[in-house]
Amino acid sequence: MEAVMACWDLEQSLQSLTGVSPGEGSGATMSDDEDEVVDSETSLFDGSLDGIDSMGFGPLIPSETERSLMERVRQELKHELKQGYKEKIVDIREEILRKRRAGKLPGDTTSLLKAWWQSHSKWPYPTEEDKARLVQETGLQLKQINNWFINQRKRNWQSNPSTSLKSKRKR
Incomplete structure (x- = not known):
């Protein structure tokens, strides 16, 4: 937006700046690379084919x-x-x-978070002390740590059907 x-x-x-609203112009653009001089004779004629102005005098040069x-x-x-x-x-x-x-965290940071994840795969919910330690080790904010674990649980549960919420509810 x-x-x-x-x-x-x-x-x-x-x-x-120009007094011309979008869509009114001729469609011509000025290029950054080409500084062409405008053909002054063409731009100053009134549009008649013989180059005579509306008063009958010669071309305006x-x-x-x-x-x-x-x-x-x-x-x-x-x-x-x-x-x-x-x-x-x-x-x-x-x-x-x-x-x-x-949306991207540094690779070394995610490797620390993934290591914790793998060592706690049975219950992937860090305690407040675990989160405080991870904040110290990674340099991330607590909110980032919380969001990473929320997203990781969603990713893991969606990709692993044995741990998905639906399969747990059915049992």
Whole structure:
């Protein structure tokens, strides 16, 4: 949901900078790798085929100073858009990486927990003292230890039909 909101914020920023709402544009994009100069003659014509403006005068060709001003404005707009998108994209990338890392415990930590699990397979419910010792050994929080054992019991009971809850209830 946060990623959707970030994209919506990007669209709003883009719309406020350009005055064009999403879907209204021509579909053209500015590439980071290609800094092509806009063909000023094409962009300044009124669209008639013979290049004559609506007043009957010749084509409107900008002066050199107007061209440099247009190019400078275009570069400034491009820079502002890049900066606005850059911050949002970095935020989204960090959020995705943070969520991807969230569920994984270090291997040495899980090996300690699995060792305890195997040595207590008959009754896989650690006492408060066992949990305190595991907190010290692993560096995890008590809640993480509790959740790991809850999940491990679920995994083990689902994969081992002789210890599943359903088979215990039937007996």
